[in-house]
Amino acid sequence: EIVLTQSPATLSLSPGQRATLSCRASQSVGTYLGWYQQKPGQAPRLLIYGASTRATGIPARFSGSGSGTDFTLTISSLEPEDFAVYYCQQRNSWPITFGQGTRLEIK
Amino acid sequence: EVQLVESGGGLVQPGGSLRLSCATSGFTFRSQWMGWVRQAPGKGLEWVADIKGDESEKTYADSLKGRFTISRDNAKNSLYLQMNSLTVDDTAVYYCAREYFRAYGPWGQGILVTVSS
Numbered sequence: 385e386i387v388l389t390q391s392p393a394t395l396s397l398s399p400g401q402r403a404t405l406s407c408r409a410s411q412s413v414g415t416y417l418g419w420y421q422q423k424p425g426q427a428p429r430l431l432i433y434g435a436s437t438r439a440t441g442i443p444a445r446f447s448g449s450g451s452g453t454d455f456t457l458t459i460s461s462l463e464p465e466d467f468a469v470y471y472c473q474q475r476n477s478w479p480i481t482f483g484q485g486t487r488l489e490i491k
Numbered sequence: 492e493v494q495l496v497e498s499g500g501g502l503v504q505p506g507g508s509l510r511l512s513c514a515t516s517g518f519t520f521r522s523q524w525m526g527w528v529r530q531a532p533g534k535g536l537e538w539v540a541d542i543k544g545d546e547s548e549k550t551y552a553d554s555l556k557g558r559f560t561i562s563r564d565n566a567k568n569s570l571y572l573q574m575n576s577l578t579v580d581d582t583a584v585y586y587c588a589r590e591y592f593r594a595y596g597p598w599g600q601g602i603l604v605t606v607s608s
Binding site for chain 2: 385416420422427429430432433434439471473475478479480481482483484485
């Protein structure tokens with residue numbers, strides 16, 4: 385099973401700042417890595433697939449990078465609505481696995 | 492617009508069974524892998540199962556130990572999850588999701604399953 389480790393667990397920033405979230409895989413997942421945003425009481429929303437492609441309707445301030453075992457989600461300038469929990473997920477091999485999440489909170 | 496709507500959740504006693512449904516619209520259902528993901532209260536996301544468009548492939552999380560069965564009806568554009576021998580650890584919100592470029596998107600709104608005596 386591929387283990388995804390996200391860091392940090394919690395990130396405290398202010399609107400307008402840049403957020404950098406990390407996801408590290410225990411073995412290579414190529415570029416089969418997705419990022420999701422989840423707000424309280426809502427379903428997860430796909431932000432990024434294929435490690436770096438924004439899903440439909442996702443603002444350009446969200447970007448993904450990386451391949452193999454190290455991946456990054458960057459939010460260039462935080463908006464108030466961006467404060468949420470973010471998960472990475474690999475679909476390179478079964479079982480499909482998720483990271484434990486990074487909580488992005490307002491400082 | 493792609494839509495997924497889960498139903499069939501609720502309260503069930505330990506050892507009981509429940510069948511979840513996911514009605515879909517807005518895309519060519521029979522061509523898509525579909526999956527179920529669950530989230531225990533206050534916890535992260537846990538993959539449950541996946542099924543190929545023609546039902547020729549099904550995969551499950553090892554932790555389910557054969558208790559859950561994923562299926563689909565392409566004529567009805569619907570996905571199902573049969574859950575047997577439920578335990579309190581199966582209490583969670585269950586989401587259905589469409590596979591999209593090896594990720595999941597979109598997701599249904601989720602349905603709560605509570606296992607309790």
